[in-house]
Amino acid sequence: MSEPTKSQAPAATGRAGPIRGTVPVLRGVGEMRHLGLVAALAILVVVGLVTRPDNFATASNLISILSLAATIGVITVGATFVIIGGGIDLSVGAVMALASVWATTLATQSYGPVVMAICAILVGTGAGLVNGWLIAYGRLVPFIATLAMLVAARGLAQRMSDRRTQLIQAENSAIVDLSTSRVLGIPLLVYIFALVVVLGWILLNRTTFGRRTYAVGGNPEAARLAGIDVRRHTMLLYALSGMCCGIAAILIMARTTTGSSTHGDLYELDAIAAVIIGGTLLTGGRGTIIGSILGLLIFTLITNLFILNGLNTSDQLIAKGLIIVVAVLLQRRNLKERAP
């Protein structure tokens, strides 16, 4: 059976019109969904230009928006995978804090900045593996397993640091350089963020891992009966999320020059909100990286506008809450229209 498969494949009628004709249509539907997000972003930009013509469109403000978005952005990429895979990861903020503390202990710092970065990523991945193992093989509900990790990781971070903020020492300033050194006027950490987004997009859209993620989230029973190792894949998804937390830890260390158990408080909510606004179904099986990033940028932009205009942070939270609801309501309407 596999023989004709292989020999015929490249020459087959594959590239005929219908495929060419419909793919853009499908893409168009996908983009239509993103179009709403892009429009929302555009409106926010206009609001910024109108209310603060003097300092909204400045290079320094735009860079500060991107730097702010970078940390949560990296976490959001991991969260998108977990949520498309039908799960949820509440522990991201706490795991990032733990990774930042672990990487900035005096012991770790003595090995230099490269080891610190590797340490942060390993700690994050390790915590993610624990989450994934508990969920996939221990059969804990994702909400519970990652809630437990949230509490425990934060506690461990406090213990390791004695609740003190750990400064990055001068000889390890290479880490801090990620936020201060610029290429083409943009800080390195923004490039790291962009790299993670691109790699995430490739992983989700061009590899078997990504395809399986959609399958496991969309219909776990069908995935299982098609011969996919659903449990192993689930574990890997949480490990991936943890790894993203480790990378985010490096970025927050660079931005704040510290490792601290208080880093990343409530990041999990921002990340999940961004993913939802981006059109990913909380029930799994559907979603995009691009959408999540647009969702995150909308959130970050709102924060920025409120700060620039000197508005109350409480009102800012109310605005964010409204945006989540409106975004989900709009997407539900889209879904209905797409149904046959």
Place this chain on the structure above:
Amino acid sequence: MLVMQGIVKQFPGVRALDGVDLDVRAGEVHCLLGQNGAGKSTLIKVLAGAHQPDEGTILFEGKEVRPTSPIDAIRLGFATIYQELDLVDGLSVAENIFLGHEHARFGFTNRAAANRAASEVLARLGHPEIRPSTEVGRLSPAAKQVVSMARALSREARLIIMDEPSAALAHDEVANLFRIIRELTAQGVAVVYISHRLEEIREIGDRVTVLKDGRTVAVGLAARDTPTSRIVSLMTGRNVEYVFPPRGGRELGDEVLRVENLSARGVFSDVSFSVRAGEIVGLAGLVGSGRSEILEAVYGARPASGRVLLSGKQVRRGVVGTVRHGMGLAPEERKAQALLLDQSVTANITLGTLPEFSKFGWLDRKRERAEARRLSEALDIRPPDPERPIRTLSGGNQQKAVLARWLLGGRRLLLLDEPTRGVDVGARAELYAVIHDLAKQGIGVLLVSSEVPEVLGLADRVLVLREGRVIHEGDAAGLDEHRVLDMIMNGKAA
């Protein structure tokens, strides 16, 4: 008491009910008989308010009624006891009995009163030993059934519909069930009783209505005196034309599958058989006979003891292993178990063999699309556009996509569970041809279908199952539908 006339219910692609008449008298046990797919479940759902009929009238106690929701049906005095009991495991017995009509004042439940009332109802059913405060999840299946019935009673149902109530019960529990049914009917309650077991119908039933292909073919037969042969022939003589490809033209090769003493406690026991390359082996049996479960066990998706050998080698248990060794399953519930409805036809076809389309995890999407296109054309999947979301395809074309999934990657054995369920007549013939082609290419096929003619028409060899055991094995050519149904229903290996 209840008269249904000319009930029609249309689903996309299928006419599930096509003019059903039913006439139930007060105080009788009215049995509903029919093969799977005859329309029994749909009819029950119409009465339970879950489906609205497209045509026809329902008269209840002389008045025309039209239950538009489950609540509506309950208000009318209809209670349905489903095969899968619809109880909330986490609530107590009393809470389940009075769910939806609690003993409450200003929103506060009165637990003592509810427990008292529940005790009363349970005592009336002859089960005072079930304590109202027990959590339902801890009860045995038989006790759950009693709770279900208590719920129907507490709502003062005038008509109780029971869908295979004895399926989950042991023998002495069935006797108790019958005692309860007799008490109910003595009080003027009408019972619509659905079962595949003829001996039960003989024992408890008063009259029988037979459904076939969504139509009533016989009304009000005497349950005790009508000969079995008459009932079986009413259930079978069918209108659906089966178009099977001619047998033969296939060469049987070596044995691809050998199953030895496969057992799963309480589901099936001591099942042994083999399938040769290019051979189609059919499993015939009722729901609950273990046919789908045997398929799942062979596939490694369900734990079982015994040995499964693929081409002489024992396979590592678990689906990941069996798929790698060349098995494929087209499961019974296409939408729930096989398809990613949001994804394209292509993604659904390649789901089982992704590693074939990738290098180091990198998907070769061009090749993937080309292969999906080739298979779409080979199986004539319509519309011929593999990039469409699969949810927009008809059932028959979705099923073809599931089959296409296992045309990839050099399968040696295909397990097909109800391959033509929910598929219209035209597409059926095409699926039959596809299945034959598969066998012709040297793939072994193990087929399960609740439609006996389908098993007989497609398979070379047939295994008849009853209550988890193989009671007959033989060439399909030497069997007819009558004999198989007789074995399935009466247990005689005639």
